[in-house]
Amino acid sequence: MSAATDSAAAPTAETPILELRNVSKRFVKPLDAAAKIANVFGAGLKDEIVHAVDDVTMTVADGEVVGLVGESGCGKSTLGRVVAGVHPATSGTVLFRGRKLSTQSAAEARDTALKVQMIFQDPMSSLNPRLRVQDIVGEAPRVHGLVDAKGMEDYVAEMLTRVGLDPSYARRYPHQFSGGQRQRIGIARALAVNPDFLVCDESVAALDVSIQAQVLNLFMQLREQFNLTYLFISHDLGVVEHLSDRVVIMYLGRVVETARTEDIFTSANHPYTQALLAEVPRLDTRKRKFVPVKGEIPSPLNPPPGCHFHPRCPHATERCRVEQPLLKEIAPGRWSACHLNDGA
């Protein structure tokens, strides 16, 4: 597997389990008939294009937990979906264990799809309310021939035990469970096809603190048991700090900073990361003076030119308004996209 050796992103040991090279995802809203007619008369209307993910290059090493952080609308969920194969990338290459997703044969693609599983934010909307838990968890392994009809009951029971649910609940429906239990069903469903890689999209955001702690512990325990790799998408920096080995910060579709978790939380480089960290409420800061970042995330339909963060950045210069900063390695394993790093 030599495909990944000339990796452009942060180098990690061996072939990374996942590699993204210049991956972009654009959503295009084509012109409707009325607009097309208007264009005939010179209205000059254009397709609406959203650059949800814009030229992202990153790697995830085997067994690593990578936290993907950003505000709503920054494209983190879209990136997660591209990785999980829900959306195809518009351009760029996604490599899973060094092999391009786009050139895989049908059988290979199916194997990859099984190896990458996704856990969603709201278990109520990602679990079919009309199916019993045994069908929710057991359907995929049955279809993919991992288990036969006779063995299914035992198999489902084993999966439920793995995530800390009583196997006797297998005949219940999702609405008969609490939020935390439902999230566990979602995890059991993902684990049922023996994945290597889990994309967790805000998987603990909807849970109460005490339940969140239980689910986070479960994630960590499963990681050790089954040598899982996670792409953990969250807006909650506290959770990401706790769980991740490495953190990727996104802003308006672009990666602005990547570093090991300790480095990000002790010495953030990018002004956006710094601002984000300053805003995180912590138990130990009391009666603090809130000093807010100005403005809010601009519309991805019409992002600002140059560095996307410049309208909100306290250090913005003329250069930031014009030129897009590239993601550069500023220290071993630390990447940041900011002109300020180019010296004074």
Next chain:
Amino acid sequence: MANSDVPTLEVRNLQTHFFTRAGVVKAVDDVSFAVRPGEILGLVGESGSGKTVTGFSILGLVDEPGRVVDGEMLYKGENLVNASDERMRQLRGNNIAMIFQDPMMTLNPVLRIDTQMIEAIQAHENVSRAEAWERSRAALQQVGIPAAEERLKSYPHQFSGGMRQRVAIAIALLNKPDLIVADEPTTALDVTIQGQILYEVQKLCEETGTAMIWITHDLSVVAGLADEICVMYAGRVVEHGSVDAVLDNPTHPYTHGLINSVPSRNKRGQPLSQIPGMTPSLLNLPPGCPFKTRCPRVGPDCEVTPEITHPVVGRDVRCHYPVPAGEDAARAGATASPEVTA
């Protein structure tokens, strides 16, 4: 902040029950607290702990089959429990305002912002439309909405989530209330937007002396914002004291567990200390302490509902075996409970 001794709102032994076909749900069971002018009280609890129903009870918004069955809510000495519907209507939005988690609960989607704001002013005061408009504009500016004049003409859907919440807060501020009940107003927002809103709220309470009840499940927000904290569990306040004291030295095992399950308090990568089990159903709650099934310090006395005690000065705690200062709840429980049973 004159006469800050007189509380803006004092809640005494509030009981709000829901009479469902399946039985009586004691959503709020004997809750007492007070907020003084300029003070922010954090009401913390997990889903189903009764924190929202407490907020709704204060504004008289509890619907059938729910009812405030007992207790007093004294707004500047006036008992709101006995207030007529007409009196409540006068107070609501004028003296006492509420901010909801979802701003679309406050805003009418088919009316422009200016229409809604002017209506809120004219419902309580006899002022001209022009004056009401000017006050609306000032309120939007106060919560940091740029180009307030332009934005007044917009419809709610033309605002982003954070901006919409600001509009909801601006509407709450319109009539300069003495008390604002904020029910998870920043839960759905991004951290940077949350920071902006907390900044506005903090400034407001300092400058105008508005008292605030901040209902949330997020302990870290309360840590940065509030003066006092009430921790609720299964309809009861289990611990009440100043933010510093409660967060640094929690005495109720539930508060202890809650603080320890916040990721930032734990070492990275280490398992989080978790509270086993889940919140009990409030329907037919078994007698005794509702936390006993999840508590590491449970003992024989827990079969009896604990009354409020004061193990530390200035602290109300409902627990038979409070955690002594500086001790680890779980470890203490492991050694303490056999002693008690013996």
